[in-house]
């Protein structure tokens with residue numbers, strides 16, 4: 001496939017942009033195989049916009065923020081089959097997040113396991129394709145692997161925010177498919193993994209990284225991962241959307257959870273996006289500012305919080321007896 005449709009526009013002032021895509025596509029390719037993508041860099045503006053997926057023969061309207069400055073565009077066409085063959089330097093496929101100043105753009109995906117309401121996250125350096133996965137689920141490993149392969153990602157690490165009680169983590173299954181991948185969990189968890197991390201450690205994937213913060217309380221080994229530019233935090237079960245992880249097993253401690261959230265998470269910028277390990281009401285993300293304002297548990301004082309947590313009366317997770325022992329061997333069990 002020849003799909004180099006790159007073009008550059010500089011000093012663009014009219015943002016109601018239309019374009020015609022053209023190029024050669026391998027025979028047998030159907031329109032459903034094709035996705036239009038592109039990246040938009042405003043020189044002099046603190047933003048980058050990425051085209052949403054579109055169709056090849058469409059003329060998508062781009063609603064971009066107006067402003068002064070140069071506008072630099074690259075654009076292309078990919079097929080699921082041929083993406084890996086495209087020259088990486090010329091295109092940025094799959095990006096949904098702005099590049100932090102001085103950092104490569106980020107590929108970011110939030111994936112849901114409907115059975116356990118668990119969110120799994122894939123993050124990658126869009127230029128090198130080096131990638132990490134956060135909180136993979138064993139039963140969803142094939143789905144994750146398909147996305148990783150299609151996107152041409154090089155999976156380096158499977159990070160776990162903690163020893164989960166409701167599902168077995170996907171590290172072993174993913175490692176079988178991506179032998180270079182290494183499992184990661186906090187040293188404080190006491191679990192076995194390829195890499196044990198401590199607060200302040202960074203897990204790097206080419207030009208991007210996440211930094212470990214200790215957020216015990218739901219379990220004593222819980223940690224959160226803060227993206228290098230602090231635009232995102234992966235909070236595991238410490239901070240959920242308008243809630244938090246339960247504290248009634250696995251060395252759970254409500255005082256410790258309250259302190260973790262207030263000292264390690266609520267001190268992040270208000271616009272840091274919160275990506276939890278679960279949501280049971282279909283909400284995908286929140287922000288630190290929202291949770292500081294609206295979280296019905298964590299906005300209370302510590303005594304009230306402890307009373308709330310002691311009175312939750314939740315049923316035990318159905319898979320806890322199998323999940324905890326398996327997750328104590330994070331990625332290392334058969």
Ligand SMILES: N[C@@H](CCC(=O)N[C@@H](CSS)C(=O)NCC(=O)O)C(=O)O
Nearest residue numbers: 165166237243244245246314316317318
């Ligand atoms: N019904 C689920 C378990 C639901 C549950 O207990 N969720 C945990 C996180 S997974 S251990 C939790 O902390 N919930 C807090 C809350 O307020 O809901 C199952 O059977 O697996």
